Amino acid sequence: MTHFFFSLTLGLYGVATMVYLACLIRTSEKLTRWASRLLVSGCIAHILSTVHLASTEKHLPLTNMQESLSFFSLMVVVAFLIFERRYKVTTLGSFVTPVVLLMLSVASTLHGGARQLPPILQSNWFWIHALLAFISYAAFTIAFGVAVIYLIQRHFLKTKHFGALFQKLPPLETLDEISYRCFAIGFPLLTVAIISGAIWSEKAMGSYWVWDPKQTWSLITWFIYAALLHGRLTIGWRGKRAAILSIVGFIVLLITFFGMKHSVTW
Amino acid sequence: MNIIVIGLSHKTATVEIREKVAFSPNLIEKPLRDLIALDDIVEGVIVSTCNRVEIYATTHDIAGGIARIKRFLAAHHRIPIENLESHLYAYHSEAAIRHVFRVASSLDSLVVGEPQILGQIKTSYGYAAEYKTSGIILNRFLHKAFSVAKRVRTETKIASSAVSVAFAAVELAKKILGDLSEKTVMLIGAGEMCELAAKHFINSGAKGVMVTNRTFERAERLADDFAGEAVRFEELLDHLHRADIVLSSTGAPHTIIGPKDVEEVIRKRRFKPMFFIDIAVPRDIDQKVEDVDNAYLFTVDDLQEIVQANLAQRSLEAEKAEEIIEQEIGQFFKWLSSLGVTPTIVALRNRFDEIRRAELEKTVSGWKDLPADAEKRMDALTMAIMNKLLHSPTSALKQAGQGGRVDLYVDALRQLFDLQTSRQDDDELALEE
Numbered sequence: 001m002t003h004f005f006f007s008l009t010l011g012l013y014g015v016a017t018m019v020y021l022a023c024l025i026r027t028s029e030k031l032t033r034w035a036s037r038l039l040v041s042g043c044i045a046h047i048l049s050t051v052h053l054a055s056t057e058k059h060l061p062l063t064n065m066q067e068s069l070s071f072f073s074l075m076v077v078v079a080f081l082i083f084e085r086r087y088k089v090t091t092l093g094s095f096v097t098p099v100v101l102l103m104l105s106v107a108s109t110l111h112g113g114a115r116q117l118p119p120i121l122q123s124n125w126f127w128i129h130a131l132l133a134f135i136s137y138a139a140f141t142i143a144f145g146v147a148v149i150y151l152i153q154r155h156f157l158k159t160k161h162f163g164a165l166f167q168k169l170p171p172l173e174t175l176d177e178i179s180y181r182c183f184a185i186g187f188p189l190l191t192v193a194i195i196s197g198a199i200w201s202e203k204a205m206g207s208y209w210v211w212d213p214k215q216t217w218s219l220i221t222w223f224i225y226a227a228l229l230h231g232r233l234t235i236g237w238r239g240k241r242a243a244i245l246s247i248v249g250f251i252v253l254l255i256t257f258f259g260m261k262h263s264v265t266w
Numbered sequence: 267m268n269i270i271v272i273g274l275s276h277k278t279a280t281v282e283i284r285e286k287v288a289f290s291p292n293l294i295e296k297p298l299r300d301l302i303a304l305d306d307i308v309e310g311v312i313v314s315t316c317n318r319v320e321i322y323a324t325t326h327d328i329a330g331g332i333a334r335i336k337r338f339l340a341a342h343h344r345i346p347i348e349n350l351e352s353h354l355y356a357y358h359s360e361a362a363i364r365h366v367f368r369v370a371s372s373l374d375s376l377v378v379g380e381p382q383i384l385g386q387i388k389t390s391y392g393y394a395a396e397y398k399t400s401g402i403i404l405n406r407f408l409h410k411a412f413s414v415a416k417r418v419r420t421e422t423k424i425a426s427s428a429v430s431v432a433f434a435a436v437e438l439a440k441k442i443l444g445d446l447s448e449k450t451v452m453l454i455g456a457g458e459m460c461e462l463a464a465k466h467f468i469n470s471g472a473k474g475v476m477v478t479n480r481t482f483e484r485a486e487r488l489a490d491d492f493a494g495e496a497v498r499f500e501e502l503l504d505h506l507h508r509a510d511i512v513l514s515s516t517g518a519p520h521t522i523i524g525p526k527d528v529e530e531v532i533r534k535r536r537f538k539p540m541f542f543i544d545i546a547v548p549r550d551i552d553q554k555v556e557d558v559d560n561a562y563l564f565t566v567d568d569l570q571e572i573v574q575a576n577l578a579q580r581s582l583e584a585e586k587a588e589e590i591i592e593q594e595i596g597q598f599f600k601w602l603s604s605l606g607v608t609p610t611i612v613a614l615r616n617r618f619d620e621i622r623r624a625e626l627e628k629t630v631s632g633w634k635d636l637p638a639d640a641e642k643r644m645d646a647l648t649m650a651i652m653n654k655l656l657h658s659p660t661s662a663l664k665q666a667g668q669g670g671r672v673d674l675y676v677d678a679l680r681q682l683f684d685l686q687t688s689r690q691d692d693d694e695l696a697l698e699e
Contacts, residue, residue: 027423157442157562162572166441172539173444236536239560 005049012042017097024094032090043077062130069107073100075138089170095145125200132193139186144250146179147243176238183229217256224249268328271362272335273320276376279353287343289314298399304334309401311394315386317376324403332356367591370411371418379424379580384415402673414594424583427576432463434572436470439541442562447471452509454478455516459545463513478502507534515545525554528561610676611660613685622648
């Protein structure tokens with residue numbers, strides 16, 4: 001059943017991605033509506049797949065790379081759909097859906113399957129830690145997409161190229177607002193995720209902070225986003241530099257997520 | 267019955283001629299009544315805008331009708347016909363339908379795609395409908411023209427892009443600042459273009475206007491016009507940070523705003539983006555301002571380029587629009603041709619005969635040991651009944667053919683007896699109305 005929903009999700013996301021990309025080329029109300037409808041259907045299938053997996057495993061499906069990637073991409077889709085409703089930014093979907101599709105395709109090639117839950121993960125602090133981390137990751141992923149579009153749009157404006165793509169992409173202020181929202185949601189969640197991770201580490205291994213690569217890179221990620229949010233709140237920092245830092249933050253986040261195996265799990 | 271169009275437009279006549287031939291909307295009743303009082307002019311609509319004067323009419327005699335309307339135009343405006351003739355165009359049948367569809371869809375406008383023309387034709391038609399000078403054909407014709415115009419508007423991008431510099435500025439500002447409703451405009455110096463652009467920004471929702479000028483009194487006067495705030499020229503840089511949109515057109519011989527100023531101003535406004543338009547020659551704003559982060563500077567030339575690109579885009583879209591119009595002409599022309607007397611009589615006879623044959627067939631096929639010649643007799647009997655029944659409507663229709671009420675009869679007959687000449691098209695027409 002999980003497998004069926006998972007395949008359905010992958011298929012729907014695939015079609016949705018194509019329609020979102022088509023939206024970059026063609027202006028059509030109909031196309032825009034269908035892009036969103038397809039993605040919502042994919043999202044529902046994704047939720048069903050996740051819930052079904054959780055109910056068979058009897059815990060949140062966040063315990064291996066496959067499950068985590070799938071959950072991560074689900075959160076990205078949910079976050080995007082919320083922003084799309086609010087700001088009518090279809091073109092953001094043209095940038096986000098391919099990333100989601102890629103993540104989920106990678107997830108589908110990984111080894112999943114039920115296994116005995118390691119005792120080290122049997123802690124409420126772990127679940128809080130993982131859940132919040134993924135929601136914050138999703139917010140930062142959206143912020144990354146927005147930053148890329150911002151830089152493209154800014155380039156068009158500064159070089160005075162007013163082509164078809166320029167017409168399609170959202171206004172700079174809208175992008176700026178979305179990215180600010182993402183930081184305002186993502187950063188506090190990341191903070192709590194890191195704290196709950198430390199508490200879990202203490203419960204499981206007897207030490208709050210062991211300076212393993214995962215923890216170190218998490219801290220680097222945290223500092224980057226802290227600087228961004230701080231700059232924004234104190235001097236109103238935005239624009240090109242903020243967009244570049246947001247992209248750097250996301251790359252570091254990816255390194256943290258993919259590159260750094262936790263010393264105790266996986 | 268034929269549709270004819272006689273008129274002149276910005277393409278065939280200068281403004282001096284156009285204003286002489288224009289009809290005042292307040293005094294339109296008399297010319298409308300005079301128009302349909304002309305010999306063999308059955309229905310009439312007069313469209314008069316600053317770019318065109320056109321008469322739409324129906325007649326049996328195309329050449330005669332056109333000549334009479336030309337003379338009517340000359341006589342009504344007391345212009346010698348020789349002076350007017352060369353500026354007038356005349357169309358009939360399909361060409362007339364095409365012309366009106368194109369005009370309503372704004373393909374014949376000075377600025378292709380401008381939206382006013384449709385409203386102007388609707389108003390003109392409104393007068394004709396009010397004074398009952400338009401009848402069954404022109405009513406349907408103009409409603410069809412409105413629906414074609416709507417189709418062109420929704421299915422092509424003909425009206426979606428800015429084709430004036432001031433409007434292009436607003437569109438560009440929206441790409442940077444998003445919603446303009448909480449934004450403030452700063453006008454530096456006076457100038458027609460600047461004021462026009464400021465008006466466009468206010469129409470698009472901009473909240474406040476600041477005006478500055480070397481002579482403070484002029485600034486105050488202009489500020490009053492916009493219900494805005496006058497700022498002393500010396501204090502410009504102290505107020506600049508409050509402006510999201512800056513429109514500059516002073517006669518200063520050197521630049522008045524440099525990159526350092528803008529950097530400082532932008533820091534002061536917490537890096538919120540600023541949109542500068544420099545209309546002045548020589549420039550008011552140093553070109554290096556372009557390199558300041560979150561500052562976006564454009565000159566008139568940049569805007570002009572956008573306008574040119576949009577115009578080119580429009581002509582591409584216009585081709586799509588022409589295709590739509592060609593489809594619609596065919597459909598409408600079919601309906602118009604079906605209104606003739608002869609096709610209607612033929613269709614009516616066919617309809618009756620179809621029913622007669624079907625009923626006859628039904629009776630005969632279920633009847634065993636039918637006498638030898640009974641079928642022949644029944645056929646003759648039903649035929650006789652049918653001919654008697656059809657006799658009076660047919661001759662009434664033929665007589666009406668010589669008078670003006672024929673379209674009414676024909677249309678009524680077609681609806682009452684469900685005559686099949688392009689019924690589907692007709693339903694579509696009816697739905698659109």
